[in-house]
Amino acid sequence: MVVSKLARPAERSAAHGPWVAFNMACMTWPALRTQWVQYVAIPGALQRVQETGIAGLEAALPGLTEKLGAVQQGRTFARELERLQTTDVRVLTLLDADYPPILRWIPDPPPLIYVRGTLQDDDSLALAIVGSRKPSPYGQAVAQRFSVELVQAGFTVVSGLARGIDYLAHHRALEAGGRTIAVLGSGINVVYPPEHRRLYEAIGTHGVVVSEFPFDTKPDRWNFPRRNRIVSGMTLGTLVVEASDKSGSLHTARHAIEQGREVFAVPGRIDVPTSHGAHALIKRGAKLVESLADILEELSDDVREALRQRCLVSLTPAGADLPPDVTADEAQVLAVLSSEEMHIEALIAASQLPAQVVASILLTLELRGMVRQFPGSFFARC
Numbered sequence: 001m002v003v004s005k006l007a008r009p010a011e012r013s014a015a016h017g018p019w020v021a022f023n024m025a026c027m028t029w030p031a032l033r034t035q036w037v038q039y040v041a042i043p044g045a046l047q048r049v050q051e052t053g054i055a056g057l058e059a060a061l062p063g064l065t066e067k068l069g070a071v072q073q074g075r076t077f078a079r080e081l082e083r084l085q086t087t088d089v090r091v092l093t094l095l096d097a098d099y100p101p102i103l104r105w106i107p108d109p110p111p112l113i114y115v116r117g118t119l120q121d122d123d124s125l126a127l128a129i130v131g132s133r134k135p136s137p138y139g140q141a142v143a144q145r146f147s148v149e150l151v152q153a154g155f156t157v158v159s160g161l162a163r164g165i166d167y168l169a170h171h172r173a174l175e176a177g178g179r180t181i182a183v184l185g186s187g188i189n190v191v192y193p194p195e196h197r198r199l200y201e202a203i204g205t206h207g208v209v210v211s212e213f214p215f216d217t218k219p220d221r222w223n224f225p226r227r228n229r230i231v232s233g234m235t236l237g238t239l240v241v242e243a244s245d246k247s248g249s250l251h252t253a254r255h256a257i258e259q260g261r262e263v264f265a266v267p268g269r270i271d272v273p274t275s276h277g278a279h280a281l282i283k284r285g286a287k288l289v290e291s292l293a294d295i296l297e298e299l300s301d302d303v304r305e306a307l308r309q310r311c312l313v314s315l316t317p318a319g320a321d322l323p324p325d326v327t328a329d330e331a332q333v334l335a336v337l338s339s340e341e342m343h344i345e346a347l348i349a350a351s352q353l354p355a356q357v358v359a360s361i362l363l364t365l366e367l368r369g370m371v372r373q374f375p376g377s378f379f380a381r382c
Contacts, residue, residue, distance in 0.1 A: 016112065018054040019093040020080055021071045023111050024214055025064070028071070035061045037108050046104070050095055076214075083215050088204075089116050089188050100124070106233040106259045110212035113230070114188040117208035122310050123181065125303065126156040127295070128231050128256075130249040131165030131241035132274045139165060139242035139274065142266050144172040145343070146239060149292045151178020152346035154307035156207075158183065158235050160227060161196055165241050165249075170199055173207075177340055180207040181234060185227035187217035210234070228252040229259075236299060237262030239289060243277030250277050253286065262298050264289045292345040308352045329353060333361045334381065337371065341378040 026033040039060055040046050048056055058065045071077050084091060092099040093112040102124050103109060127150050132139060147157050147169045157173040159166040161182040173180040182203045186192050188211040191200045203209055212230065213223065228248060232238050232255040240263070243249040253263045263286040268275030282288050287298055296304060326334070336342070336350040348358045362379055365371035372382050 016084070016091050016093055017072075017081060018068065019095075019112050020084070020091060020214075021068050021077060022054060022057065022064075023212070024077060024080065025067045025071050026111065027214065027217075029067060032061065032064065032067060036111065040109065041107060046094070046109070053095060080214055083189075087189075089114055089215075091115070092119075100234055102126075102235070103230065103233045106229065106255075108229055109233070110230065112212070114211045114213070114215075115208060116188055116204045116210075117206075119208055120179070122154075123156045123179065123208070123234075125154060125306055125310060126158050126181065126235040128158045128235040128238040128252065129165065129169035129241060130159060130228075130231065130238060130252050131243055132247060132249070133162055133164035133166075134274070135164045135168075135242045136268075136272060136274060138268065140168055143168040143241045146241070146266075146289075146292070147172040148176045148178075149343050149346040150295075151176050151180075152340075152342045153292060153296070153349045154310040156181060158231055160185065160224075160231055161192070161200065161203075161209075163193055163196075167196060167199065170203060170207075174199075174202055177338075182207070182209045183227055183231045183234070184209065184211040184213070184219075185223040186219035187211060187213050187215045189215050190217060190219060192219035224248055225251050229255040232256035232261055233259055235261060236303065237264055237295070239264040239266070239295070240278050240281055240286070241266045242268055242272075242274040243281075244273050245276050245280065247274075247277045250281070253281055262287065262295075264295055264298075266290075292343070292349055296349050304349070304352065308350060329357060330361050330365060333358060333365070334370065337379060337381045339380055341374050341380045344377040344379065347379060 026036060091112045091114055094104060094109060098119060100119060129143060129147055131143060143165045150157055151173045156179040157169050158181045159169045161184060170180045170182060180203055188209060191197045200209060228251045232252050238252055238256040240249050240253055256263050263281060265278040265281040265286040266289050267282065268278060287294060289295055332351050332353065336347055348355050351358060362371055366373055370382055371379055373379055
């Protein structure tokens with residue numbers, strides 16, 4: 001598994017200084033950000049940015065040189081660079097090789113992102129789970145179920161650290177031993193809501209926290225629509241679990257559509273307001289999802305194979321010895337299973353074996369005392 005290689009803090013700060021200034025300038029002058037979005041929409045512009053860097057941008061965006069100078073002369077900019085030298089936060093710009101490739105090509109890519117934690121190559125195999133901040137018991141159960149099944153199938157779960165569905169998606173992904181990415185609508189050091197501090201710390205240690213906003217940026221309401229494009233932009237698709245007609249989750253789904261990503265929605269009760277948004281998405285063509293298989297069948301063969309390989313690497317117990325009479329298919333199922341409970345849908349997806357074959361193998365292994373079944377079609381190695 002490949003992870004990002006980090007330069008020393010002082011080196012990173014010096015190299016990224018102009019980009020930090022540019023990002024701060026875009027926050028200060030909305031018209032500049034509009035110019036940036038219009039520029040990167042030009043065919044070939046993003047490649048030119050990667051070749052020429054800030055110098056090329058100064059030639060392409062009128063008034064940029066003066067704005068960068070104004071930012072770089074301020075105390076806030078100096079403090080920003082100091083924090084990048086003295087904290088565990090780093091920045092990745094569009095010029096950096098470890099900037100998430102899947103995010104680089106959205107219509108409105110952030111010039112840079114602040115990162116706490118370590119991005120991995122496998123994080124490109126990501127799905128977003130978003131939904132209501134006040135989910136029903138049904139919505140809570142569905143979000144937790146899919147979060148667990150997705151990480152067991154090899155996905156990284158992405159969400160926005162908000163109350164409700166976001167919190168449950170992050171929390172259960174970590175509990176299941178998987179990876180999760182939290183995208184903030186505030187500065188990387190500002191935890192919102194504040195009661196999620198413990199979860200924020202856990203994600204920073206075992207996953208990744210991401211923000212495009214400078215340090216100390218408050219969680220103003222207009223930041224979250226911008227945040228949502230990164231949630232969808234870092235993923236192969238977005239799963240909406242319970243959303244009202246005006247839910248921010250629908251903004252994330254719209255971004256996913258604009259970015260050419262998949263949109264999935266879980267149906268709910270017709271008399272519950274938090275079902276209306278998901279049902280509207282389904283009416284407009286989002287994939288109705290009842291199981292993990294519904295998600296996997298929309299993804300390419302290459303993605304499914306990459307997920308299978310990721311599961312085999314991450315879930316196979318090191319040095320596990322198998323009896324000599326275990327068949328190749330049985331060994332494949334055992335390689336995917338671990339001591340953590342895993343739903344049969346996730347097991348089928350990860351093993352890449354037919355459902356009926358997996359069901360038969362599980363019965364055989366259970367009779368041999370190698371696998372244990374739990375309520376709800378969950379299984380684990382003994």
